[in-house]
Amino acid sequence: MTPPALEVSLPVEKSGAASIESLATSDAPAIALRGLHKSFGSQVVLNGIALNVRSDETLAVLGRSGTGKSVLLKLIIGLQTPDSGSIRIHGQEITRLDLDALNEIRKKMGFLFQHAALYDSLTVEQNVAFPLKRHTKKTDSEQRDRVKELLAAVGMESDLQKMPADLSGGMQKRVGLARALALEPAILLLDEPTAGLDPITSGEIDELILKLQEEHDMASIVVTHDLRSAKTIADRIALLHDGNVLIEGSFDDLAKSTDEFVSEFLKRDS
């Protein structure tokens, strides 16, 4: 198992965000979670979870349905707030940030939602241009060029004017991925990127994620049920059970584990 990286505390104003560019060059892990708790009513979803992700690695988070994998991603990007615990992005604590400061952090994070969550009133081109329009000073033609470049990277350059409803599940995921990469994020969060796709399309999405990770130097967390996909794209795997990380390490570490739940999980999924 990989030992947890040393967590670096940076002086942080209560509501201000330090420049993400300056933080990204620090030695702090890209994402550091400590003692994270989250409950919905009486249901405890996360129970003191701790995880680190380095700025150049991909961590796959596995676990049974309802173990809080998607909740974990939503906590990291600030869509939900933890009951207690710490979330540091490049050393900066984000649970105490105000909305403006949090939005600055979010600009350097890309999120691919489970069902892509494309804006269905916008075309493919407008979907990918959405973050560019709001957060960059690019001219319209520069935005168009960037959108074409992003869509070419995911193999969707010929579908600029299509509406999301006209796309298959795999195509929607590709466009969602292009949108997530629009602002060149330092951190990429992928929620079930291959869920609901056939094995061939799943394989294509995995290859695409691998290619994008090679081209863009970024930390990634991939939440998935798909063990084969996790094995392909992740440097490290964390298996969640009962609201906590049961085991964390390479796929071989998991395969060697004698824990009954781990063995059962690998056996069922293989």
Add this chain to the structure above:
Amino acid sequence: MRSTVTSVWSLINRFLEWFGDLGFFAWQVLRAAVRRPFEGRELIRQLDEIGSRSFPLVALAGAAIGAVLALETRSSLVQFGAKSMLPAAIVFSIIHETGPVVTGLVVSGRVGAGIGAELGAMKVTEQIDAIEASGVNPYKFLAFTRIVACILMLPLLTLAADFSGVMVGWLANTLVEPISFHKFIHQGLAGTSFNDFLAPTFRTSVFGLIIGMIACFQGMRTQGGTAGVGLSATSSVVLSSLFVILADVILVKVILVFFS
């Protein structure tokens, strides 16, 4: 007896909770409204969506009211020998009450349902989360733009309803007993001041605030998949229509106090 008290208490509790949540939502929208960027493009898109696309329905509703008023009022006024009051009765009734209220209710139905269903669908398909995750404030981008568009477009739509109502009222009247449009308007506006026209028209901005706020609130708090979306659309229409009628009663009293 105890179960009745408990259910009434639970109903009051839910109502107060709903109001509290609505107040918090309004505060979030207000806070977002004063911060840059001001989402001008989205506001223009919403002005078109809410204004121009509601225009035909509102104008048609106004025309129907004008025709009905002309035909129904005529027989009553003839009975009392006050036929010459007909233009004034039509114009005053449309400008003062029927035009604003009908516009408010028609827009509650078309726009309220549209916003409730659209935002509800966006909520359950995580599109609102996606907007937030990309560093854009959904309270401003989705709610503020729609609420402002409703506030700005309601008075204009009311003018459209008033105009078509008066025009069709004149046409219906002319079919029975020809009268020139100039004479009809002259008689209709006799004894009517600018305040009689201004205050009722601009009170529809309050209707716009109510429709936009309630529809956005109901849409953005949608839960439970497609069934939830249907529920949000229905509740947006029912609640916004109800509060438009309540606001109308209150505003009529306020206008009588301040503008008469």
